[in-house]
Amino acid sequence: NAGVTQTPKFQVLKTGQSMTLQCAQDMNHNSMYWYRQDPGMGLRLIYYSASEGTTDKGEVPNGYNVSRLNKREFSLRLESAAPSQTSVYFCASSEVFAGSGNSPLHFGNGTRLTVT
Amino acid sequence: AQSVTQLGSHVSVSEGALVLLRCNYSSSVPPYLFWYVQYPNQGLQLLLKYTSAATLVKGINGFEAEFKKSETSFHLTKPSAHMSDAAEYFCAVSASGTYKYIFGTGTRLKVLA
Numbered sequence A: 001n002a003g004v005t006q007t008p009k010f011q012v013l014k015t016g017q018s019m020t021l022q023c024a025q026d027m028n029h030n031s032m033y034w035y036r037q038d039p040g041m042g043l044r045l046i047y048y049s050a051s052e053g054t055t056d057k058g059e060v061p062n063g064y065n066v067s068r069l070n071k072r073e074f075s076l077r078l079e080s081a082a083p084s085q086t087s088v089y090f091c092a093s094s095e096v097f098a099g100s101g102n103s104p105l106h107f108g109n110g111t112r113l114t115v116t
Numbered sequence B: 001a002q003s004v005t006q007l008g009s010h011v012s013v014s015e016g017a018l019v020l021l022r023c024n025y026s027s028s029v030p031p032y033l034f035w036y037v038q039y040p041n042q043g044l045q046l047l048l049k050y051t052s053a054a055t056l057v058k059g060i061n062g063f064e065a066e067f068k069k070s071e072t073s074f075h076l077t078k079p080s081a082h083m084s085d086a087a088e089y090f091c092a093v094s095a096s097g098t099y100k101y102i103f104g105t106g107t108r109l110k111v112l113a
Helices: none
Strands: A004-007 A010-013 A019-025 A031-038 A042-049 A064-068 A074-078 A087-094 A111-115 B002-005 B010-014 B019-021 B024-027 B031-038 B044-050 B056-058 B064-068 B073-078 B087-095 B107-112
Touching: A004 A087, A010 A019, A019 A031, A019 A087, A019 A111, A031 A064, A031 A074, A042 A064, A042 A074, A074 A087, B002 B087, B010 B019, B019 B107, B024 B031, B024 B073, B024 B087, B031 B064, B031 B073, B044 B056, B044 B064, B044 B073, B073 B087
Parallel strands: A010 A111, B010 B107
Antiparallel strands: A004 A019, A019 A074, A031 A042, A031 A087, A064 A074, A087 A111, B002 B024, B019 B073, B031 B044, B031 B087, B056 B064, B064 B073, B087 B107
């Protein structure tokens, strides 16, 4: 079972370059999420998609855009990368339905991004 | 709005000793609470969850947590630490009516031989 798959696993960008992080889940989950993890700061929510066709900002959305391409896929785009976006990015999904909030998140293995 | 505080960014215990990782939450509505574990270079895996069915929740790998509403706490315990428990642990909160899951800053557990 693949679960949540993220690509790429590693990426190095120069300041100002753009890239898209890809995420796909095969669990038929309704909700998908993008988090960033930084030392000492835990996981911070960038964007989430409650269901296909909807997206909403999380705690730290500035500098990012997202697309919920279909029920399986949720991509994160950096239009003009900055060193402050150096981080580990995690995609997650959940079968949360109608905002029930009681289903756990399932995580991918992360994308390690360095912006120089 | 919800928030989570994990006391102690680093905890060290001897192998065989009790593990206690602390989590306090804040929520304006009844919360759902989760503990996750992260091994190096991996994503987060669910250890256990509290969704109001029982206040003492048992999870995988011998971990358990007790929901205490009066103390707004959901501390994670394991009676006897094993070397393989060395990892980073995250507490998270959600609630009915929201799609957001808010995480604490994590506690890195070190197990000493």
